Amino acid sequence: MTGARPPLVEAIGITKRYGPTVALMDAGITVEAGESHALVGRNGAGKSTLVSVLTGLTRPERGTVRYDGGPAPALADRAAWRRRVACVYQRSTTIDELSVAENLFLGRQPVTPRGRVISRRRMRRQARALLDEWGVPVDETARAGGLSVEDTKLVEIARALSRGTRFIVLDEPTAQLDSRATDRLFAHMRRLQEAGVTFLYISHHLREVYEVCQAVTVLRDARRIVTAPVGAMPPGKLIEAMTGERGGLPVPHTAPPPRPFGATAPAAVRLEQLSSPDFHDVSLAVAAGEVVGLAGLAGSGSHQLGAALAGLHRASGGRAWIFGRPLRTGSVPAALAAGVGCLPRDRHHEGLVPLLSVAENITMPISGRLGPLGLIAPKARDAVARRAIADLGIGTEGPAQPLSELSGGNQQKVVLARALAIDPRVLVLIDPTAGVDVGAKRALLAAAIRARAEGRAVLVVSDQLEDLRVCDRVLVMFNGFVTAEYPAGWRDGELLAAVEGVAAGDG
Incomplete structure (x- = not known):
């Protein structure tokens, strides 16, 4: 027209x-x-x-x-x-060590009238005006590294709009x-x-x-x-x-079949009044051959509880056992020795080393087993990696390919392969499908179901309903406490209401 x-x-x-x-x-x-x-x-x-x-x-x-x-x-x-x-x-x-105002005007800071030095007063004033204009409720003097993920994204949007x-x-x-x-x-x-x-x-x-x-x-x-x-x-x-497939690649949407290990399976994970600044008096048990979901929003303590089992967060009180043996939280070596494998929440900072190869990333926790006297035999390392590549359908040219060249979903599969490399008795999956496509989601959740069938205990920490549908039951955390438990077959509205801390019938 x-x-x-x-x-x-x-x-x-x-x-x-x-x-x-x-x-x-x-x-x-x-x-x-x-x-x-x-x-x-x-x-x-x-x-x-x-x-x-x-x-x-x-x-x-x-x-x-x-x-x-x-x-x-x-x-x-x-x-x-x-x-x-x-x-x-x-x-x-953003640069963590700089303030919000400094990040907003990095490389184009306002200067004093004579143009000789940066005017921090003008920069703070302009930053405040910019944040107010675009409705970003962030203190311009705050250190960027202390912002929430949400506020960091809003600051980055405001920085773009200011240009x-x-x-x-x-x-x-x-x-x-x-x-x-x-x-x-x-x-x-x-x-x-x-x-x-x-x-x-x-x-x-x-x-x-x-x-x-x-x-x-x-x-x-x-x-x-x-x-x-x-x-x-x-x-x-x-x-x-x-x-390109008729019917697509949906993740499971129905309750899982009965557990093969039955009600008499041993307690793989047992917590008794476990506490930290982020969660309080948590007591629960996860049986061998069971998938348990742990649902909760940011601030609920769910992620920190999962991280405590994997040695990434230290509890300040209470006790934890893995197959009857005491677990020292806050220690990754202690968790690995106890047979706890973990897919952490942030694969970029906690789960992988981009400059290393696929094989090196997968075998990192078992490198001491891949040759005599602690020396790594490349053939043994690559054999382990090839099995993991085949089992999880990792899209890669081979074990030697640098991890940085893989897509996000395939990187996530490599992190899971590393967790499985120790042959864990307990598998902790924290936000396992964050930032991956539908095909990778299906593969990651299928791995949880396979682990269950192999007699492993699986803890899935997530607030995504698709992740939680594979679970035998779901525990809900709110404000640091376990507040509800739902068996498989829960209704979406009921579970979401509990996650939000309201009754299902509230308006």
Whole structure:
């Protein structure tokens, strides 16, 4: 139509290869001004490469990127790119040691009238005005490293808006947020949309696509499969587009079958009035051959309780036993010696070493067993890794591939493989499917079910309903206490009400 406004951003016929790997093949996307547009696809589909092209960090071999109908800036003109687009990544780009104000104006700090030194007073004043303008409830003098994940993302959004961009890419923004923080982020996004901000929203949580987005683009195998209004893509059709398989790859949605080890199975985990600053007087038992869910929002103590069993958090009171033997919390070596394997909450900081190979990461806790006198025999190490690669379906070129080259879902599988390498009797999975695609979710949760069948005790710490459906029962934590227990077959509303600390019938 004559006079119609061009798309805010348009990528056409984008092709990019990395050696023999085709990252994008004739792919593209069109994002209209003022919308929240979802970009979805399984790990390795090409999402990260497309974002890198849209933000001017990667030059495609073929194809065109246009902003507001005009050509994109030259790659070297970083200031022009920053005025057009910003990306808030899953991993924060703020500098922990600096204040919020210093992070907002890093590299462009206001100076004194004579222009000789930075004016910290002006910087704080401008930061406060910027945060107030965009509704970010954060103290401008606070140290960035002390902010919550939610507030850190809001500060990064405000920093992008202060540079003039009105197009923001959100990469897995809720991966480390509980449901309440996610709701607050969505409310903030809606306010910004009303003020003229456009979002490209990348997430593996398809429920969020329907909640906050108006359009969706699906990538699969480096190609664009479809772009459509969200209302025209019901969940089954969306998953089918992502996977190429009719019916998609759903995670389990029904109660698990009866436990093979029965009610007489020994107590693998027993806690008696275990306490710390984050949880209080927790007493529970998990049997061998049982999967128990531990559900709770941030601040409930659920993550810290799971971390205590894995040696990542120290209890200040109470006692813990693994198969009848006392467990010293706060010690990873003690947890490993007791047979506790763990998939930690944050794979980037607690679960992997990106510069090492797949095999080195998988075998790290058992390196002393892979050769005489503590020396590692490469053949033995690679044999262990190949078995894990096959068992978990890890997408890799082989044991020697650097872990940093794998997609997020495959990195998560490597972290799980490392936990399984010790042949654990107890497996603790903390937010196991955060930030991974539907195929990886299925594989990770299937591993929990296999561990159960092998007689291991499994603790799944999560507030994601899909994760909890594989459990024989779910314990709910609120404000540091275990407040409810639900057997398999619970209703969504009932469980969510307990997680939120309200009765199911409350308005």
